[in-house]
Each structure stands twice: as structure tokens, then as C-alpha cells.
Amino acid sequence: MFGWASGLVAVAASTAIAFAVFSPQGAAVAGTPSPLDFEGSATVGQIVDDAQVALAESGGPTAPARVVTAASWGFDVEVDTKTTEVVPQLSRLIWELDGSGRMTIIAGVPYDPADAVASNSAEVTSSGEVVTDLVMEPGQFTTAWNTVPGDTRDDMVAMLRAFGMPADPTGLDVEAAFTTALDQWTLTDAQHRELLLLMEDAGGGxxxxxxxxxxxxxxxxxxxxxxxxxxxxxxxxxxxxxRIVGVERTVLEADDVYPAGAVISYRMWDVSEETLR
Incomplete structure (x- = not known):
């Protein structure tokens, strides 16, 4: 999985998901979700340009917020029977300037990864079961950026640098940094615009x-x-x-754990309150 969360949030997330379990020989016994099926053609520039138009009309958040609603997943594996289920999870993080906050994690409805091929759009639904409800005292939530960020390109560069983006980034570097940022902040449409432009300008997509x-x-x-x-x-x-609403990671080189082409993680933001229930 990505190193999205920090401090106690990472601890909470790791206790809430049952990741793939492997046999003593190291052979994987779990499947992975099927890849998303993309259609049509475009350029990175066209996608970013279209996003700028949509951002101007979407009426998103008017100010950055220390609140994040997200969806991700893990495995529940029975080693003896060699059966596995993909177990999505839904989460809500709320935190304050003093490092206090609350992380609530809700179990998703598990499914057989073999069934995901025909139902990608329906993979993440809530079971209503709260598996983690962690209240953090002042100072327990740690972050590389705790002050409200501004909307300019320079503001976003400063924030992403705090989250590990190098001075001369690739597009992948920009993505890695804003993935961490979006796991801790719900940003404005203007800020998403700058993130997309930074990613496009860095190239490689x-x-x-x-x-x-x-x-x-x-x-x-x-x-x-x-x-x-x-x-x-x-x-x-x-x-x-x-808006940037998700990132998925795929393994391209086979190893003892995953075959080439396996989706090993996904993270989605801007999850609706209705979905969280």
C-alpha cells in the first residue's frame, strides 16, 4: 500500500485492514481487484484542460478543511482453505491544528475478487460496521503541513515540498506528494487546479x-x-x-507475491456522506 497516512492515522488504518496473508513458502494465496477498463483517447493536456472547465463550474469546497473522507481496501484470507475476499474500507478523518482529531473506519462489504471483473463500479459499499473509532488527543496526530494552505501555485509547491516532493519533480513525484496531502486535507477546486497543472508540467504521464x-x-x-x-x-x-478523486497502483513486474498487472492498492477521496453510512 501507499504510505498515505501519518502518525496515529497510519496505526489506525493498519489495524482496520486485513492485508494479504501468505503461505510459509511465500506463495500468494490472495487475488487482487480487477483493473479499471478505460475507453476512448485523449492527451494529458486535454484531460487537464477539461478538468479546469469542470472545476470552474463545480462549486466545490470554498476553503481547505482538515477533514478527509476516503475509501481503500485490503484482503481477508483463509490460508487453510486458500479462499480470499477483498475487504474495502471507508474512513473519515477529522483533525485540528493542535494535533487532536478523530479517525472513524467503516468496513466495506467484502467480495470475491473473481467477481470484480464485471462489477468494478460497485466494489466499495459500506457494511455499516464501525471497526475503528480512534479519538486523538492534542499532539497525537502528526503532519508535515498543519497550517491552512493558500490557493496559488507557490502555495501548492510549498505544501508538496513539505510532503516530500523534490525541487525538480517528475509527474510521479508530484502525484506521490499530493496523494499524501489529499489524505490529510480536503482542498479547494482552485488548489486542485494547481495540483493538476503542476502534475502536467512535470511530465511523464x-x-x-x-x-x-x-x-x-x-x-x-x-x-x-x-x-x-x-x-x-x-x-x-x-x-x-x-477534482483529483483517486489513485491506483499496479505492479508491472511479477514477484513471489503478485503477478504482473496486479492492482495492489487504491485510494479514493471525496467520498459522499451517503456512501459512508
Whole structure:
């Protein structure tokens, strides 16, 4: 999985998900979700330009907020029977300047990964079961950026640098930094505009076309491949709002755990309150 969360949030997330369990010989006994199926053609520039239009009309958050609603997943594996289920989770993080906050994690409805091929848009639904409700005291939530960020390009660069973006980033570097930022902040549409432009300007992305994400939302995809070819990340941009609403990681080189082409993690933001219930 990505290193999205920090401090106690990472601890809470790790206790809430049952990840893949492997046999003593190291052979994987779990399947993974099926890849999203993209259609159509576009360029990265066209996706970003279309997102700018949608952002101007979407009426998103008017100010950054220390509140994040997200969806992700893990495995529940029975080693003896060699059966596995994909177990999505839905989460709400609320935190304050003093490092206090609350993380609530709700179990998703599990499913057999073999059934995901025909039902990508319906993979993440809430079971209503709260599996973690962690109240954090002042100072227990840690972050590299705790002050409200501004809306300019320089503001976003400063924030992303705090989250690990180098001075001369690739598109993958930009994506990695804003993935961490979006796990801690709900940003404005103006800030999403700057993130998209920074990602486009850094280069290295491949436009994939359009699809429906795992919450049933229409999105465009931009893929960034690691320099060593080990994995790729797909950034999902909402066709309705223009906002960055998800990132998925795929293994490109087979190993003892995953076959080439396996989706090993996804993270989606802007999850609706209705979905969380």
C-alpha cells in the first residue's frame, strides 16, 4: 500500500485492514481487484484542460478543511482453505491544528475478487460496521503541513515540498506528494487546479481515457510509471467536478507475491456522506 497516512492515522488504518496473508513458502494465496477498463483517447493536456472547465463550474469546497473522507481496501484470507475476499474500507478523518482529531473506519462489504471483473463500479459499499473509532488527543496526530494552505501555485509547491516532493519533480513525484496531502486535507477546486497543472508540467504521464471508478463515478485516468518499471500509478480525475478523486497502483513486474498487472492498492477521496453510512 501507499504510505498515505501519518502518525496515529497510519496505526489506525493498519489495524482496520486485513492485508494479504501468505503461505510459509511465500506463495500468494490472495487475488487482487480487477483493473479499471478505460475507453476512448485523449492527451494529458486535454484531460487537464477539461478538468479546469469542470472545476470552474463545480462549486466545490470554498476553503481547505482538515477533514478527509476516503475509501481503500485490503484482503481477508483463509490460508487453510486458500479462499480470499477483498475487504474495502471507508474512513473519515477529522483533525485540528493542535494535533487532536478523530479517525472513524467503516468496513466495506467484502467480495470475491473473481467477481470484480464485471462489477468494478460497485466494489466499495459500506457494511455499516464501525471497526475503528480512534479519538486523538492534542499532539497525537502528526503532519508535515498543519497550517491552512493558500490557493496559488507557490502555495501548492510549498505544501508538496513539505510532503516530500523534490525541487525538480517528475509527474510521479508530484502525484506521490499530493496523494499524501489529499489524505490529510480536503482542498479547494482552485488548489486542485494547481495540483493538476503542476502534475502536467512535470511530465511523464500517459492519458488512458475514461472509465468509472470503484465508487461509480465517471473519471479520466493519467498513468505514471516508476523509473525502474516496477509499478505504475493511475491518477483518477473526476469528469463531473475536475477534482483529483483517486489513485491506483499496479505492479508491472511479477514477484513471489503478485503477478504482473496486479492492482495492489487504491485510494479514493471525496467520498459522499451517503456512501459512508
Amino acid at each position: 500517459d492519458a488512458l481515457g475514461d472509465t468509472t471508478d470503484r465508487l461509480g463515478r465517471p473519471v479520466s485516468g493519467i498513468r505514471f510509471t516508476a523509473p525502474d518499471g516496477a509499478f505504475s500509478d493511475v491518477v483518477l480525475v473526476s469528469l463531473d467536478t475536475g
